[in-house]
Amino acid sequence: MPVLSVRLLGPLMISRDGAPVALPTSRKLRALLAYLALAPHPVSRSRLCELLWDVPNDPRGELRWCLSKLRGALDMPARRRVSTQGDTVALDLDDCLVDVLEVSRAAAQGIGTLDVERLRVLAGLFAGDFLDGLELERSPHFNSWLIAQRRRFSACHAAVLERLVASLPAYSDEAIAHLDTWVELAPFDTCGHLALLSNLAGRGEVGAAEEHLAAAERLFRSEELDFAPLRAAWRAIRDRQSGTSLRTACLSTLSPLVATMPTAPGPVEPSHASLAVMPFVEESGGTRGGLADGFTHDIITRLAKLRDFFVIARGSVFALAEQNIAPEDAGRRLNVDYVATGTVRSPSGRLIVSVELIEVRSARIVWAETFERRPDDIFSVLDDIGNSIVSSISAEIETVERNRAMLKAPSSLNAWEAYHRGLWHMYRFTQAENEQARHFFAQALQLDPTFARAYAGLSFTHWQNAFQRWGDRDRESALAFESAGHSLLVDDHNPAAHWAMGRALWLRSEQDGSLLELERAVDLSPNFALGHYALSFVHSQSGDPRAAIGSSDHSRHLSPFDPLLFGMLGARAMAHVRLGQFEEAAEWALKAAARPNAHAIILAIAAHCLALAGRLDEARGFAAAIRKTRPDYCADDFIGTFRFEPDAVALFRQGASRIGLN
Structure with a gap:
């Protein structure tokens, strides 16, 4: 057992070797301990003073007093847990049992991956609300964080x-107890009510179920x-509960009915991910309106324009x-997969926007x-x-959807999952994986012939076959x-449809x-x-090269970890x-070739650019790497892959001649 334990779920308690550790009655002290326990990195003293003190006579003096009391409660002769370096403060609780850290680690791992025993332990940690009973007057920043x-x-x-509940034997006393807690905790979560009703019916306690209903x-x-x-769902459960498991009853009755819930903006396809962007909050006073509301409207609109998933309407x-209603509770009421929420702060001379994306x-x-800028031009x-938030x-x-789809049996995939399984294979950039991607995109379209993004994905696989000379x-x-x-026929307003057509027309030299x-x-x-990357790709060969550089930079700004990052870098090099x-071309080409999924054509860009820069040994190294898999590769193959203007063709042939690729 750990020597020191800290309980923050319920009233704050510290114990050492099982014995309670006394703390002064100060609320600020408890607030400071909780904030530092959850802080992912050291916190500046100025931030702590801003957070907890409403401009008292000596905030730093009060902070020093609180830190001295924390040292008395937490430090040991051989282990100093309260660390102050320069102007920052941090807590070292690595070898302690801290309930909120245990829960945070489990959530990061994924609640769905945990076994029954771990889930029981976690459920037992919830002895009440976080910092139950603690409130601070005149500390709006801390109170926003606490909420x-x-x-x-x-x-x-x-x-x-x-x-x-889903992991326990159906109809057991333990399941009922947890279900009672669940519906008390989330009283408008339809799934919780359905699970409880199904369990009560399965135990033959129809009267109790009717009372709950x-x-x-x-x-x-x-x-x-x-x-x-x-x-209506209860009637369906009651009519066929005999011999039906909790999970089957809940899922089979909920799926066809959830789209009719009035809080959602129209029918929600079960095969697509859905997102609600809750109104951002002005942290000063926790109010809404003004800058935060405008920001929320803008993000909802931008996400909807991507047409990647269902976005709940702003109304x-x-x-x-x-x-x-709290964002997570709203997410359950709206029956969405994800909720985005955030805060906006405007301390003197700065704009700070913090955002979270939560799987409901x-x-x-x-x-x-957290994004921090100086609002010179608001x-x-x-x-x-x-831009950064939406991307x-x-x-x-x-x-998340791609990785989830990879864990399911191929025969069990719905259209949305098959599409994301296709993306996973598509981004491997080999001939065999490209064929797997084509198969899953076709499967998605068989399940949903109106899936515009799946048609765009299918077009991409054929584009790769043509570009890479795999067919x-x-x-x-x-x-x-054709794809x-x-x-475009399915959804002319989908940017991916126009992106696919633009790339297909490039293949046709249009x-x-x-x-x-x-x-x-x-x-x-x-x-x-x-879309910005594809513009860079076309301009880099026969359009405006300066526009190509601008589009390449913008695409990387929007998606700095994109699977096609090597292409964005390679287009800039050309x-x-x-x-x-x-x-400059050589440096950008080297960055492109360093990407883990860079294929032979990207290595060829690097070889030609390095040769033109006079870096012949490096260029020959890339040429040798290409010829290990394509022994006859030469300048004609490289130039035939692209759509260069004559001046660019002459330059690349010059580079190829220097390293024996002519």
Whole structure:
């Protein structure tokens, strides 16, 4: 057992070797301990003073007093746990049992991956709200943080209970006890009520189930929520509960009914991920409005334009926020997969925006970031931060969905999962993986013929076959064009459809049409990183090389960890060649070739650029690496792959002749 334990779920308690450690009655001291325990990195003294003290006579003096008391409670002769270096403060609790850190680690690992015993232990840690009973007057920054943490751990508690109930024997006393706690904790979570009703019916306690149903209906109606779908689900559970497991009953009755819940903006396809962006909050006083509301509107609009997933309309999320419903609770009411939430602070001379993306059913924080800028030009700053937030949310959801799809049996995938399974294979950039990607995109379209992004993905696989010479170029170019056309027919407002058509037209040497389609893609969604990259790719060969550099930089700014990052870098390298900037071209080409999924054509860009820069030994090294897999590779292969203007062709042939690739 650890020597020291800290309990923050419920009233704050510290114990050493099982014996309570006395603390002064100071609320600021307890608040400081909790904040430092959860801080991911050392915190500046000025930040702590701003957080906890309302400009008292000597905030740093009070902070020193609190730190001295924490040392008395936490430090040991051989271990100093309160660390002060320079102007920062941190706690070292690595070998202690800290309930909130245990829960945070479990959430980061994924609640759905935990076994029953671990779930039982976690459920036992929740002895109450985070810092139960603690409030600070005149400390709006801390109170905003405290509310956010209470929401976060409440959502984690609900996720633990949901997973634990699903893992326990159906109808057991333990399951019922956890279900009672779950619906008390999340009283508007439809899944919790359905699970409890199913369990009670399975135990033969239909009367108790009916009593619960009546109480739940009164609660829903008090909040002006439509109860009819839940009542219909109960009838379905009751009619066929005999011999049906809890999980089967809950899922089979919920799926066809959840789309009719009134808090969601219209029917929600079960095969697509969904997202709610809750109104951002002005941290000073915890109010909404002004800058924060405008910021929320902008992010919702930008995400909707990507058309990657369902985005809940702003009217629904603002209506729930007006009822002071926490984001995680709102996510469960809206039955969405993800919730994004954030705060906006404006201390003197700075704008600080903090954002979290949460997976609703597991309460896992998928992504979190803080953006800090000087608001010299407030509109430009907001645009820049908004770009980063939208691109990051889209990329993180795609990554989570892609990885989840990889863990499922191929025969069990729905259209959305098959599409993301295709993306996983597509980004491996080998012929065999590209064929696997084509198969899964085709599977997605068989399940959902109206899936525009799946058609765009299918077009990409044919484009790769033509570009990499993995198949007959003319045939694969025609198939890429055909698939892109289907994508446009399905959804002409989807940026990915125009991106696919733009690339297909490039294969057909129709540069003007290609640029028009790609510009349409980024007009539809300015945050569509692949559209900006494709513009860079086309301009780098036969368009405006300076525009290619700008588009390459913008695509990387929008998606700095993109699977196609090697292409973004390689396009910039080719643009520098056309500008006669060979040393710059070599440096960018080296960055492209260093990417782990860079293929032979990217290595060829590096070889030619290095040769033009006079770095012949490095260039010959790349040429040798290419010829290990393609022994006859030469300048004709390289030039035939692209659509260079004559001046660029002459330059690349000159580079090839220097290293024996002519």
